[in-house]
Amino acid sequence: MKFKTLLLGSAAAFAVMGAASASAADLTAAEPVDYVKVCDAFGVGFWYIPGTDTCLKISGYVFVRVSVFGNKIEVANPQGSPDVYSHHVFYTEGQLQVTASTMTDYGALTAYIELEADSQNHGSDPGNNANDTNRPWGDRWVYANQYWASLGPLTMGFLQSAYDYGGGYNILGSDLDSDVKADQARLAWAVGGVGVLVSVEDEVHRWVGNTVASNQASGNMPDLIGAVTWAGGPVDLKLSVGVTDLRNTGTSWGVQGAATVKMDWLAAGDAFRIKGAWAQDAGSFTGGGNAPGTYWSVLASILHYWTPNLTSAATVDYLNAPGATAAWEAAFNIQYSPAKNVWIGPEVVYRNVGNSVNGFRPKGWQGVFQLTRKFGS
Numbered sequence: 001m002k003f004k005t006l007l008l009g010s011a012a013a014f015a016v017m018g019a020a021s022a023s024a025a026d027l028t029a030a031e032p033v034d035y036v037k038v039c040d041a042f043g044v045g046f047w048y049i050p051g052t053d054t055c056l057k058i059s060g061y062v063f064v065r066v067s068v069f070g071n072k073i074e075v076a077n078p079q080g081s082p083d084v085y086s087h088h089v090f091y092t093e094g095q096l097q098v099t100a101s102t103m104t105d106y107g108a109l110t111a112y113i114e115l116e117a118d119s120q121n122h123g124s125d126p127g128n129n130a131n132d133t134n135r136p137w138g139d140r141w142v143y144a145n146q147y148w149a150s151l152g153p154l155t156m157g158f159l160q161s162a163y164d165y166g167g168g169y170n171i172l173g174s175d176l177d178s179d180v181k182a183d184q185a186r187l188a189w190a191v192g193g194v195g196v197l198v199s200v201e202d203e204v205h206r207w208v209g210n211t212v213a214s215n216q217a218s219g220n221m222p223d224l225i226g227a228v229t230w231a232g233g234p235v236d237l238k239l240s241v242g243v244t245d246l247r248n249t250g251t252s253w254g255v256q257g258a259a260t261v262k263m264d265w266l267a268a269g270d271a272f273r274i275k276g277a278w279a280q281d282a283g284s285f286t287g288g289g290n291a292p293g294t295y296w297s298v299l300a301s302i303l304h305y306w307t308p309n310l311t312s313a314a315t316v317d318y319l320n321a322p323g324a325t326a327a328w329e330a331a332f333n334i335q336y337s338p339a340k341n342v343w344i345g346p347e348v349v350y351r352n353v354g355n356s357v358n359g360f361r362p363k364g365w366q367g368v369f370q371l372t373r374k375f376g377s
Contacts, residue, residue: 042101042108045376053102059376060096065171067091070365091120095145097376107152112159114146146181155186161206162186162199162225163240163285165258165275168301168315170331171347171370176297176319177287178256178277180206182223195229203244206284216290218247234262242285249292254278254285269305274298283321293322309337319353327353333368341374 039046039055046055148157167174182205207217258275277286288295301315333347
């Protein structure tokens with residue numbers, strides 16, 4: 001009996017030792033877990049791509065907008081023929097922004113791509129805009145809105161012109177100021193709040209229109225842009241100069257000055273922006289057209305936080321162009337945030353800008369109601 005008990009006990013002991021050995025072997029062979037780690041070298045929202053020293057940030061937004069117009073506007077029917085007229089337009093836009101940055105001996109190495117998807121029905125062919133030549137005609141399209149790479153002071157790619165400055169704080173933005181994206185090579189330096197930008201930009205994006213008669217680029221030289229910026233305390237300033245060569249007028253140029261003043265003393269987040277531009281023949285540098293002559297434009301915009309979740313913005317802009325009636329716009333909105341990164345509310349705009357601007361923005365009243373959801377920022 002004792003011998004039988006001893007035999008069974010030994011067998012059990014060997015079994016336990018075998019199981020323990022197997023477990024130890026399994027633990028030794030297990031792959032190490034490479035957890036995602038926060039990267040704070042380039043700002044909030046970055047994290048290391050596992051197994052690399054590259055930091056990645058993903059952000060974007062989706063908004064849905066309903067517009068009502070005082071006058072019926074031309075929209076597209078399902079077959080694409082612009083023979084339908086309506087007092088209203090639905091518009092949806094989504095944007096995905098991806099930034100990848102790595103620190104090198106030459107400074108930060110960054111790649112950026114901004115993908116956008118739009119859906120709307122209106123009579124303006126997106127391909128008519130020189131900035132949007134890759135968009136197919138139709139109710140829905142997806143395209144890359146910006147894409148560039150930078151190493152230290154050098155940036156190359158398709159992005160906002162170095163000449164430009166932000167527009168108004170209203171939902172729809174401003175029609176009467178310079179707002180152009182272009183392929184470019186840019187050098188930028190900043191020391192003690194002072195920045196210098198020098199850019200060589202493809203003139204096609206700013207000067208080629210949708211008809212042969214409106215094409216103004218001579219093709220003799222790219223656009224040359226220089227800008228100086230200054231930021232200190234609550235004030236941000238920018239002075240830009242652009243030089244181009246146009247088919248009908250030869251060498252032409254424009255200059256723009258802009259300032260933003262933070263007014264946190266009134267309410268946290270409050271800001272006032274003012275901008276003015278002047279151009280000889282080169283109307284796009286002011287938001288104008290292609291006719292030879294002198295152009296000038298001004299813009300003023302203010303943003304006020306009634307509470308951290310309730311804002312108002314008002315914007316007025318004006319453009320004087322040769323041979324045309326002076327154009328102006330005024331906009332006012334109220335936006336409410338029921339949750340973080342969500343804004344919803346109405347905007348009212350009046351335009352005195354001729355028959356149409358930017359496809360479906362006609363002269364007269366426009367009412368807008370928009371819901372915006374942002375993420376990753």
